Amino acid sequence: MMIEADTSDLAEALRARGRRVTSQRLVVLRELRRLGSHVTAEEVHAAVAESLPGVSAPTIYATLDLLVELGLVRRFATGGTAQLYDARQEPHQHVVCRSCGRVEDVDADLDVTLPEAAAAASGFQDLTAELVLQGLCGDCARRLSPV
Amino acid sequence: MMIEADTSDLAEALRARGRRVTSQRLVVLRELRRLGSHVTAEEVHAAVAESLPGVSAPTIYATLDLLVELGLVRRFATGGTAQLYDARQEPHQHVVCRSCGRVEDVDADLDVTLPEAAAAASGFQDLTAELVLQGLCGDCARRLSPV
């Protein structure tokens, strides 16, 4: 089933692994790409429900798991309760405001060669790295210590 | 109240800020230091309860928040649901097995200068960085693709 041209990579990956191509899966990825970086499962659910009313939370979670497994989506936690999902492919990091919880992308070079090598030396394989910065965003800093 | 010599730094930090020195706070830090890296709030609770039966979960959580705020403890999330706490002071990273969830310390040099500078350029202050690696631990790799 063809939902949109730019999820054809997912359709191919699914066929290659003998997994089924469903509209839910295609729409989840499409909406994740449209929503941009660092969205919650609930936000994905709401966005997908516009195209597929009645889509269920367990399906959203299962699909997000699958997309992470396929390497099309990154998942990370920020200290807030909900996990965040990110379909952005370029290497980047995230910064979270410890007061308001807001999350932004950080685009910087980060060399994780040494930590990966150290983890590999402990027997770990197939490594990925997530850097999360915590700080006070400009708005909160201003609000908490006013002039 | 003196619980053990090596939490005197906490007692001093509390007095310096006009916060109260309580046995719960001292024991939480003592147990966290004894337990080592990456333990859950529930594990801390169980350990503290041996010295202070009846200590409550809200107290554990509030105290952990306080210790993080004081900079004596690091908090991080691994993709598992529960947050992890770590009283180890030396800079280090963590690696999580995506199959069994086990967490280990990684001791490597990591330069977060550039991401911190990029976040600061976006208005963020007072930054800390947490690197979490995800991979397959040796045991799980062996179990999943046996010889």
Place this chain on the structure above:
DNA sequence: ATTGGTGCAAATCCTTTGCAATAGC
């Protein structure tokens, strides 16, 4: 026709909240 995926409902787990009682200052 098979069986992997999905939807529904409910359960579980982690964490926070409201409030009265307690203990540090």
Place this chain on the structure above:
DNA sequence: GCTATTGCAAAGGATTTGCACCAAT
């Protein structure tokens, strides 16, 4: 004595589970 801190009970939110139905192959 004053009030931050604690304990209790309960609520809240995110995610997972069990099971019956549906739809992709």
